[in-house]
Structures are given as structure tokens and as C-alpha cells.
Amino acid sequence: MALGVPRFRRNGQGSSTGDLPTQTTQGSSTEDLPTQTTQDPSFALPEAGGVAARPEPLVGRPPAEPEGPSTVGVGPYRLAFRRLRRNKTALFFGAVFIAIVIVCVLAPVYSHDVAHIGPNVTNPTGTVNGKSVLSTSGVPIGPTFTAHYFFGADSDGRDLAVRLLYGGRTSLIIGGIATIIIIVFGTLVGLLAGYFRGVVDAVLRPLMELIWSFPPVILGVAVGTALALGGIGPIKGNSIFIPAFIIGVIYIPYLGKPIRGEVLRLREMDFVDAARVQGMHPWRIMLSEILPNATSTIIVFIPMMLATSILLEAYLSFLGAGVQAPNASWGTLISDGITYLDTTPSFALIPGAMLVLTVLSINILGDGVRDALDPRAQVKIQT
Amino acid sequence: MSEERNQGAAETQELREAARSLAGTGKPMLEAEHVQLYFPVKKGILVDRTIGHVHAVDDCSIALREGETLGIVGESGCGKSTFARCMVRLLEPTAGVIRFRGTDITHLGRRKLEPIHREAQLVFQDPVSSLNPRKRVGQIVGTPMKLHGVKGQNGVEDRVRELLGRVGLNPEHINRFPHEFSGGQRQRIGVARALAVDPRLIVLDEPVSALDVSIQAQVINLLDDLQDDFGLSYVFIAHDLSVVRHVSDRIGVMYLGKIVELSPAKELYTKPIHPYTQALLGAIPIPDPEENRARERVVVGGEPPNPVDPPTGCRFHTRCPHATDICKQVEPPLAEYPGGHLAACHHPQNVTEEEVTNAGRSPLSPLVAGGLLPNGKEVPVPQADTNGAGGGLAARLKRIAPG
Numbered sequence: 212m213a214l215g216v217p218r219f220r221r222n223g224q225g226s227s228t229g230d231l232p233t234q235t236t237q238g239s240s241t242e243d244l245p246t247q248t249t250q251d252p253s254f255a256l257p258e259a260g261g262v263a264a265r266p267e268p269l270v271g272r273p274p275a276e277p278e279g280p281s282t283v284g285v286g287p288y289r290l291a292f293r294r295l296r297r298n299k300t301a302l303f304f305g306a307v308f309i310a311i312v313i314v315c316v317l318a319p320v321y322s323h324d325v326a327h328i329g330p331n332v333t334n335p336t337g338t339v340n341g342k343s344v345l346s347t348s349g350v351p352i353g354p355t356f357t358a359h360y361f362f363g364a365d366s367d368g369r370d371l372a373v374r375l376l377y378g379g380r381t382s383l384i385i386g387g388i389a390t391i392i393i394i395v396f397g398t399l400v401g402l403l404a405g406y407f408r409g410v411v412d413a414v415l416r417p418l419m420e421l422i423w424s425f426p427p428v429i430l431g432v433a434v435g436t437a438l439a440l441g442g443i444g445p446i447k448g449n450s451i452f453i454p455a456f457i458i459g460v461i462y463i464p465y466l467g468k469p470i471r472g473e474v475l476r477l478r479e480m481d482f483v484d485a486a487r488v489q490g491m492h493p494w495r496i497m498l499s500e501i502l503p504n505a506t507s508t509i510i511v512f513i514p515m516m517l518a519t520s521i522l523l524e525a526y527l528s529f530l531g532a533g534v535q536a537p538n539a540s541w542g543t544l545i546s547d548g549i550t551y552l553d554t555t556p557s558f559a560l561i562p563g564a565m566l567v568l569t570v571l572s573i574n575i576l577g578d579g580v581r582d583a584l585d586p587r588a589q590v591k592i593q594t
Numbered sequence: 595m596s597e598e599r600n601q602g603a604a605e606t607q608e609l610r611e612a613a614r615s616l617a618g619t620g621k622p623m624l625e626a627e628h629v630q631l632y633f634p635v636k637k638g639i640l641v642d643r644t645i646g647h648v649h650a651v652d653d654c655s656i657a658l659r660e661g662e663t664l665g666i667v668g669e670s671g672c673g674k675s676t677f678a679r680c681m682v683r684l685l686e687p688t689a690g691v692i693r694f695r696g697t698d699i700t701h702l703g704r705r706k707l708e709p710i711h712r713e714a715q716l717v718f719q720d721p722v723s724s725l726n727p728r729k730r731v732g733q734i735v736g737t738p739m740k741l742h743g744v745k746g747q748n749g750v751e752d753r754v755r756e757l758l759g760r761v762g763l764n765p766e767h768i769n770r771f772p773h774e775f776s777g778g779q780r781q782r783i784g785v786a787r788a789l790a791v792d793p794r795l796i797v798l799d800e801p802v803s804a805l806d807v808s809i810q811a812q813v814i815n816l817l818d819d820l821q822d823d824f825g826l827s828y829v830f831i832a833h834d835l836s837v838v839r840h841v842s843d844r845i846g847v848m849y850l851g852k853i854v855e856l857s858p859a860k861e862l863y864t865k866p867i868h869p870y871t872q873a874l875l876g877a878i879p880i881p882d883p884e885e886n887r888a889r890e891r892v893v894v895g896g897e898p899p900n901p902v903d904p905p906t907g908c909r910f911h912t913r914c915p916h917a918t919d920i921c922k923q924v925e926p927p928l929a930e931y932p933g934g935h936l937a938a939c940h941h942p943q944n945v946t947e948e949e950v951t952n953a954g955r956s957p958l959s960p961l962v963a964g965g966l967l968p969n970g971k972e973v974p975v976p977q978a979d980t981n982g983a984g985g986g987l988a989a990r991l992k993r994i995a996p997g
């Protein structure tokens with residue numbers, strides 16, 4: 212010391228850095244000492260500290276204790292998973308959603324082994340239990356609760372239950388593909404715009420604002436109708452990939468913008484500066500320092516975007532701009548059934564109920580996931 | 595508290611004093627020459643217009659010698675952290691030159707800075723935001739080693755454990771996450787990360803400001819020990835003088851982006867020349883209330899002026915109790931007083947008339963400052979010398995280096 216001032220060292224306790232073997236067993240470092248009054252070396256171990264307490268490098272010193280489980284940290288995701296496991300409501304609706312997915316995936320099995328009729332097979336003259344599936348005025352039959360025509364028929368005499376499962380499969384596939392598109396590109400765009408700012412941001416942000424400024428349904432109907440007529444390149448107009456692609460692109464800004472904001476906040480954090488001072492490559496900073504901190508936001512968005520995508524698909528299909536005939540989806544089934552709302556209300560209500568149940572269970576599961584990831588967060592997410 | 599132990603402490607103290615007296619005799623390790631960093635202030639909806647600049651660091655020069663601890667103090671917002679970030683090239687100055695061991699690093703790219711970053715590291719103020727919450731301690735401390743190809747004798751993990759032990763943490767905690775540590779422990783992790791690449795220089799950006807007072811002492815003692823063991827040079831930034839006085843060999847006082855006083859640590863406390871330094875010293879609480887009440891204090895009221903539009907002349911004149919007309923018009927250069935004590939003031943305090951008469955203009959003075967010394971003499975102002983031609987800062991520093 213250049214000055215003759217007393218040092219801050221607490222003499223009775225030895226060096227602040229003297230890591231005594233007794234402490235290692237408690238799994239704590241020196242800062243916790245004052246609270247452990249009985250273990251404070253200044254009382255219990257008067258000889259242990261001392262002036263020579265400059266810590267020796269620990270090379271060569273045998274480990275004081277076998278490594279216990281307490282020394283392995285519990286990560287934020289494991290903590291979140293533990294919290295989610297305690298949320299029974301979320302778990303229940305998660306199970307409901309998984310059940311819906313399994314049933315829809317098994318649609319071909321049901322079609323082949325139970326109903327014995329394909330999803331797109333028209334059978335206007337067919338009968339079930341002696342009754343015609345279509346009345347003379349063309350009104351389809353309601354639920355029969357038998358293997359054939361379990362939920363009744365549609366206006367062309369097709370088995371509604373089979374079409375419901377196939378339609379669910381279509382809706383879930385479109386929702387899933389759209390969600391993948393949203394997550395991948397939304398994250399990418401948000402990361403790039405937020406991290407590089409400047410020119411990259413000046414290009415990406417207006418693009419996102421442009422899409423954002425249209426109401427999703429109107430944009431979807433406009434683009435969906437155009438593409439359903441022409442198709443894109445090798446993809447035909449009636450492919451289910453077209454609505455999936457449209458929905459994905461429409462919702463990219465809905466994830467991209469929050470991610471961009473998150474990245475703008477994170478890039479000012481000191482640990483990013485620390486990485487920069489270490490000479491880390493910008494791409495690596497983005498992927499290994501910033502992205503892991505934005506992951507919980509992304510995870511929260513996954514169920515939300517899935518539910519929103521399935522809903523938008525239903526809107527578009529209902530309006531005729533989504534899934535094209537003869538493919539079924541919940542949206543097209545509701546649209547088909549709406550004509551018979553007074554005569555055979557189950558035709559429209561059953562697919563509607565399936566849609567509601569699916570979206571509801573995803574949303575409740577999503578809420579649980581969000582609460583688990585950030586228990587202190589206020590309700591703030593909006594679509 | 596045995597007597598024996600106290601005696602040992604005194605011996606250690608003496609050894610330290612001896613080591614310290616040798617410090618600062620080497621060549622300058624880091625030189626900052628007339629460094630200036632202006633942040634543009636932008637306004638506009640679609641097209642940003644620059645409507646002004648924040649004068650964060652305005653023409654600051656400093657030289658750090660091998661093994662030395664240079665303290666930098668000043669109020670919040672005076673530019674000390676920005677200056678520090680310029681030194682390790684986290685920020686690129688808008689003007690001026692930064693040299694590391696004689697190499698101009700002012701405008702080097704990331705790849706070219708790699709060897710510099712191995713030697714110069716940074717410790718941050720906020721122990722919460724300086725550690726990535728998604729990474730385990732082992733990754734946080736080990737990543738810089740991997741980036742720079744530093745391998746311990748028994749691999750990276752072993753060296754991480756060794757470092758953790760060295761900074762007073764339990765090496766077994768290598769797999770824990772930052773949220774499982776207290777503030778002081780996190781700051782130790784930050785220190786371990788800085789040490790990971792075996793640096794020669796560590797810039798400490800308010801390393802203890804966010805900590806509890808008792809923990810502050812522990813961390814400062816740790817830093818002190820590490821300096822002796824590894825032969826580190828420190829740039830130690832703090833916003834109060836009581837913290838830096840214990841560690842610094844020299845102290846620079848900054849006000850609104852300018853260095854107003856630069857002096858060996860002891861000198862600064864015994865005879866502060868600049869009124870602002872006096873005010874800062876007056877802000878240090880004295881534990882004895884009677885003594886505290888009895889002393890005469892220079893009290894500076896108000897807030898620092900807006901750094902977008904700093905006052906003309908001496909930047910401190912708006913709050914200075916000694917300010918006169920000259921202070922509003924002419925920016926004072928850093929004048930040299932005996933003992934390597936520099937101060938930029940037209941009305942120096944605690945100096946004899948003789949010292950004022952003999953004072954000369956320091957080459958560390960801002961280029962825009964006039965040549966008007968406190969003794970009324972006008973000396974010629976040298977032209978900007980940013981290419982290092984004509985001896986550069988190092989040669990000129992020799993003249994002002996304290997004996």
C-alpha cells in the first residue's frame with residue numbers, strides 16, 4: 212500500500228479469501244459466514260484463520276469432500292419444470308391436448324377399421340340402421356353413435372366422425388408447420404434486428420411492421436385466395452402447405468417484434484460486454500449468450516402461436532381461403548355445417564367444440580408454462 | 595486477535611509497501627492520448643437526425659504504468675465508465691489514440707484485438723447483469739480460456755476450479771448457476787473470469803459499488819492480493835474517494851468528461867488542488883461525528899450540467915465556489931505542480947505562490963484548452979500529435995513522471 216492506512220481486513224477472521232475446509236462441507240462461501248454464528252471461525256476455530264491466510268492455490272489439494280448433489284446447480288429450466296409439475300390444471304389440459312393429438316393421428320386407423328369408409332368417400336344413397344344418411348330434402352343425418360356415421364353424415368353423405376379426425380389432423384399439421392415457421396423465422400429476424408440494429412434493423416423492422424399492420428384474417432383471406440387459385444411453384448393450390456405457409460408468415464412479426472425487444476435489452480447487459488471483451492465472434496455472442504436468455508420467451512410463445520395458428524386456419528377455411536376441398540379441416544366442417552344449423556346442429560357444433568377444446572387446452576397449458584418459466588411475471592402477453 | 599498475528603500483518607504490510615514503491619517505474623502499459631467519445635443524440639421518426647452529442651469523454655489523456663493502480667473517480671455520469679470501456683476497446687473513441695504497450699489499438703477490429711483482449715480484461719459493476727444467468731460458473735469462467743486457447747496443466751476445468759479457489763469460492767461450485775450465489779460471490783466469479791486468460795491489466799469498473807460495505811472490503815482485499823500475486827495493473831473506477839484511496843497509486847478525478855486533477859494518491863488526499871476534488875473529499879463521511887462536524891467542507895450544490903451542452907470554459911464553473919469570469923471563458927489546461935500533481939484550475943487551492951509561479955502546462959492537457967496558466971502566464975499550445983511522431987506521449991510522460 213502506498214498509504215499508511217489500515218487495511219479492511221478483519222483480523223479475527225483471517226483473510227476474506229481463506230476458504231476453510233470446514234466451509235466446503237456447508238456448501239457456502241465466505242460471504243455467508245456472518246449468518247452462521249456457530250460456525251464462525253473467529254469463535255470456533257481461533258487458530259484456523261490468521262495473518263497467513265492468504266489463500267493457497269488449490270492445485271494439488273485433495274478434494275475436501277466427495278462431490279455431493281448440492282454442488283451441482285439447479286438450472287432455470289429444471290426449476291420451471293418443477294413448478295409446472297405442481298400446476299395440476301395445466302397438466303390436465305396438457306393431457307387433453309395430447310389425447311386430441313393422438314386421436315387425430317390415429318384417424319386412418321379409425322377410418323379403416325371402425326368406420327370402414329374413407330374421409331372423402333361420398334355416399335349420398337347410403338343407409339345406417341335402416342335410415343338414409345341424407346333425407347329426401349338433402350338434410351344429413353345426426354349422430355347415430357354406431358360404428359358407421361358415429362357423428363352423422365355431411366351433406367354429401369360422408370362420415371362426419373372420420374372427416375372430423377382427418378380435419379383435426381389437417382388443422383394440427385397446419386398449426387404445427389405454421390408454428391415452426393413462426394418460431395424459426397421470428398427468432399431469426401428478432402435476433403438479427405435486435406443485435407445488429409442499424410441497417411439490418413432498418414430493413415427488417417419495416418417489413419415486420421408492414422405485415423403487422425394488416426388484420427391477420429384479411430391478409431390471410433387475400434393471400435390465401437390468390438394462392439389457392441395459382442399455387443406456389445410446385446405446390447398445388449389445394450395443398451395444405453399453402454395455408455400453413457401463409458399463417459406462418461403472417462404471424463412472424465408477432466414473435467419477431469417481442470424477440471427483437473428482448474434482444475435489444477439483453478445486448479446492453481454486462482455479460483454481453485464481457486463476451487465482447489473476450490473477443491467472442493458476434494454470431495457466437497448472439498447464439499450462445501443472447502439466445503439462451505430469450506429462450507423462455509420463445510417457449511412461452513410456442514403454445515400461444517400454435518393456438519392462434521389453428522384458430523386462423525379455422526377462420527380462413529371457414530371463409531374458403533384456407534384448406535381446399537376435398538380436404539377437411541375443422542374450419543371447413545363448420546363452414547359446411549352452418550347451413551344445417553337449424554336441422555342438424557351437431558354438424559357444425561361438433562367440429563366447433565373440438566376446435567374450442569383444442570385451443571383452450573393449448574392456451575391453459577401455455578399459461579402454465581409461462582407461469583412456470585417466470586413466476587413473477589404479470590399477465591402481459593397479448594396477441 | 596493475537597499479537598503475533600498483528601505483527602505478521604504489519605510485516606505483510608511492509609512488504610506490500612516495498613512492492614508498491616517499485617510499481618509505476620516501468621514503461622507505460624496503456625496510454626490514452628486525447629481520447630474523445632461523443633455519443634450522437636438522435637431524433638426523428640423515419641429518418642434519424644443527429645441533434646447533438648453527449649460529450650461522454652472529452653479529450654482525456656492518461657498513462658498507466660506496469661504494476662500500477664490508477665484510480666479514476668467522479669460523479670455518476672462524468673464519463674469514467676465510458677473512458678474505461680474505451681481503454682479496453684469495448685467502445686471505439688471518436689478521436690484520440692489508445693496505445694497498449696506501444697501498439698495503437700484505437701481502431702483495430704475484433705480479430706486484431708484478440709491479443710490485446712488476452713492481456714486486458716474488464717470487471718463489471720453490476721454482479722447480476724455481468725454473469726449470464728443461463729450458464730454455469732464453469733462455462734462462464736471457462737469460455738474465455740477456450741476462446742483464447744488457454745489451457746491449464748490439467749485442462750480447462752481444472753484451471754477453472756483453481757481460479758475459483760483463488761478468488762475465495764468453493765471449487766466444487768463449478769456446476770452452479772449465478773443465481774445461486776450472493777452479490778459478493780458473483781463479483782468474485784467476475785474476477786475469476788477476468789483472470790481466466792492470465793491478463794496483465796484489469797480495468798475494474800466500479801467493482802464494489804453494488805456491494806455491501808463489509809463485502810466491499812473483502813473484494814478490495816482480494817483484488818489487492820491478486821495484484822501482488824499476478825503482478826497485475828489496475829484501472830480502478832469508483833464514484834467515491836474513500837474506496838480508491840486504499841488501492842490506488844495514482845488517482846485521476848473526472849468531471850463531465852474531463853480529467854480535472856491527476857495526482858499520486860497520497861497527494862490528492864493531503865492537498866487537493868481542484869475545488870471539485872475538495873468537494874469530493876468533503877463528501878467522505880468521517881466515522882467520528884464530532885470530527886465530522888468540526889471539519890470545513892467545500893459543499894458543491896446542484897447537479898452536474900447537461901453533458902450534451904457542457905458549459906464553456908472550465909466545466910466546473912457553474913458549481914464552483916471560487917469561479918470568476920475567466921473560468922467561464924477560458925478552459926484551464928492541466929498545470930503541473932511538484933510531485934507529479936496535475937490540476938486544471940484557474941484558482942488552485944492548497945498550493946504555495948511559488949508552486950503556482952513555477953507551474954507549467956502539462957502535455958496531458960486537453961488540446962482545446964488554452965495555454966493560460968494559473969500564474970497568468972500564457973504558454974504556447976502544442977499542435978495535435980496523434981501519430982506518435984516526435985516521441986509520442988511516452989517521451990513526454992517522462993518529464994511529468996513522479997520520481
